[in-house]
Amino acid sequence: MLSPPPSDSHFESRDDLIQHVQTHAFSYGYAVSIKRSERNKFVYLQCDRDGYYNNRLNLTDDTRQRATSTRLIGCPFELYGRKMKDSKWHLTIKNENHNHEASKNISGHPSSRRLNEKDQQRVQ
Ligand SMILES: [Zn+2]
Structure with a gap:
């Protein structure tokens, strides 16, 4: 069972919140x-x-494609952070359920890098 990060936590900034979640994950x-x-x-x-799937080194192009398509199932896990009036960031667990197993070897995952300004702009 994959555990979500503790809810009802407060953070000084959005980056702190994301970093906390990422580290916990x-x-x-x-x-x-x-x-x-x-x-x-x-x-x-x-x-x-x-x-996760794209970084499994033992995948051929064929199996990689198939593995990627399974992503369409969509993992329901979702977290929500919002800025409070006191300018702290509040973390809420929207959905703590995963529909897949945890990765045994997640090192080298692109998300292990801190989300930088460029990534943030791209997703906005
Ligand atoms: Zn998941």
Whole structure:
């Protein structure tokens, strides 16, 4: 069972919130990516299955394609962070359920890099 990060946590910034979630997710063998966000307002984080499958080194092009298509099932795991009036960021678990196993070897996952400004702009 994959455990979600603790809910009702407060963070000094959006980056702190994302970093916390990412670190927690990695310790359980999965990764998160930004689904939707608006600067200084909110951010939705989703489970990143795509990155997991694309980084399995033993996949051929054929199996990689098939593995990627399974992503269409869509993992329901979702977190929601929003900026409060006191300018702290509040984390809420929207859906703590995963529909897949945790990755046994998640090192080298692209999401292990801190989400930088360029990535944030791309997803907005
Ligand atoms: Zn998941």
